[in-house]
Amino acid sequence: MLQSQDLKRLDKLFSSMQEANGCFLGYPFARGFDYEPLWRFMRLAGNNLGDPFEPGTYRVNSYEFECEVIEFFAQLFRAPPREFWGYISSGGTEGNTYGLYLARELYPDAVAYFSQDTHYSVSKGVRLLGLDHCVVRSQSNGEMSYDDLAQKATRTRNRPAVVVANIGTTMKEGKDDTLKIRAVLRDVGIGAIYIHSDAALCGPYAPFLDPKPAFDFADGADSITLSGHKFLGAPMPCGVVLSRKRHVQRVMRAIDYIGSSDTTLSGSRNAYTPIILWYAIRTLGIEGIKRMFRQCEQLAAYTADELNSRGVGAWRNSNALTVVLPPVEESIKAKWQIATQDVSHLVITPGTTKRQTDALIEAITNRGR
Ligand SMILES: Cc1ncc(COP(=O)(O)O)c(C=O)c1O
Structure with missing residues (x-):
């Protein structure tokens, strides 16, 4: 008491x-929002430890709902069927760090490019991961300057490029264009490219905009993240991160202790936020x-x-x-x-x-x- x-x-x-x-x-x-029908879950212990797409020893989870949320966004983001993977993260920062992690494992000697309007989680991510990086100038509306990207990438054209594209910069909601980014890098002679789209705010509605911004898997993204609390509405921070499956298979490790694979950034993960996001997308459609x-x-x-x-x-x-x-x-x-x-x-x-x-x-x- x-x-x-x-x-x-x-x-x-x-x-x-x-x-x-x-x-x-x-x-x-x-x-x-009104999540009252979900309050009863707060009486239960829940933990989405492990890979949501694999059964494990640990059953106190909401994997089924987590996978449905991932599948919903995979479809919206035009992921190739059966070739995507994802999980519900603690928010946009974890999603960005995860995207950079997958990129670093693919191209350890890459240079990471991102604009000066990029959220601070990205510069923290490159520091954590020991990635060399290069800050690209922005246009006045917050969108990346492709001319400056071309100039800077030319200097390191012999190294792979990892680019974080903003699909809604933090201050001005400027949107970078992943098709232009790929074209610029190809023109300067870089073939090894990984693009992570940071769609923290705009992710849920970007697919429906007219014109649709170039940011999704069909537009050349390798991973995409969004925050659950920003537009969809969750009372606590959470996020969704999606990636091409082959990138995740590179980091996957089998863990006997949990009877599942370790594919996520954190170990113990929230079991409630997947239910909240599932509820949001089911009620909204x-x-x-x-x-x-x-x-x-x-x-x-x-x-x-x-x-x-x-x-x-x-x-x-x-x-x-x-x-x-x-x-x-x-x-x-x-x-x-x-x-x-x-x-x-x-x-x-x-x-x-x-x-x-x-x-x-x-x-x-x-x-x-
Ligand atoms: C563009 C962008 N990316 C990432 C983040 C970080 O998201 P979170 O606060 O969910 O970690 C933010 C937060 O404002 C953001 O604006």
């Missing part, structure tokens, strides 16, 4: 997280994902227009849910949790309301009046 002061602390924490959930516009984290995207995109368009009409230079990449604006002042940044570097941004994810964006617009444009 908790003592009353501890119960009070829990109540206080709940209120403060609830308040912060209500003013959360600067980072992508969908809200407003493809039509639901498209509908949620349309609603978010309309609100993003409205927000950018409204800011512009009030004299704030806001803009969006086409089909983006991220509204980029000049840096906001400290009090607004703190209240609305607005990510700010050289620019600020807000990200309209499912659960963001017009009331919230209106309140933010009001705070930005009426300050000091």
Whole structure:
């Protein structure tokens, strides 16, 4: 039994997280979901230790649901049937590290290229894995500069290339083009190429955009990752990582202790996040994902227009849910949790309301009046 002061602390924490959930516009984290039918699972121990596609000694898992989520995204990402593999990770960072790990095992002497707008998890990944790397300049909309990639790759054209392509950069939701990346590298004479698509935010809706960004397996990706909590909506961080099966077979080790193969980055893995993501995709379906995207995109368009009409230079990449604006002042940044570097941004994810964006617009444009 908790003592009353501890119960009070829990109540206080709940209120403060609830308040912060209500003013959360600067980072992508969908809200407003209802996973009540899954609460009973919290009474059970669960662990997805091991390879979800193999039976093991350890049965306290949700592999069946994990595999269905992987198959759903494999189809969306045009993976060759029966030649893909994947698992549900702890989030985009693990997915990026895993993609880089598979790439490093294939090409240990590769140079990793990624743009300056790339999420910090990638530079951490290359440091962890001891990969040589080269940062490529970005265009002003956040997309990689292919000219700069060509110039830099020419200097190391005798070594394999690993490229992390952003399918939605963190700050501006700029999208790199995997077809262009492959063409640039081939033109400078590099034949050994591995492309990892970091689709942390856009992964669930990128396949439905018009024009569809070039990022998936049919567009030459070797691995792809997305975050589960950013657009789909999971109350805790999680992610999906998919890869061509032959890359995973290279890292696979049989482990007697678990009666399964070790193919994932972490050992013990969350058994609940696969159930949550399965529930999300089953309840939404493809039509639901498209509908949620349309609603978010309309609100993003409205927000950018409204800011512009009030004299704030806001803009969006086409089909983006991220509204980029000049840096906001400290009090607004703190209240609305607005990510700010050289620019600020807000990200309209499912659960963001017009009331919230209106309140933010009001705070930005009426300050000091
Ligand atoms: C483009 C991109 N990649 C990776 C990540 C890392 O994802 P996570 O926070 O799920 O580890 C982020 C997070 O913001 C991101 O924006």
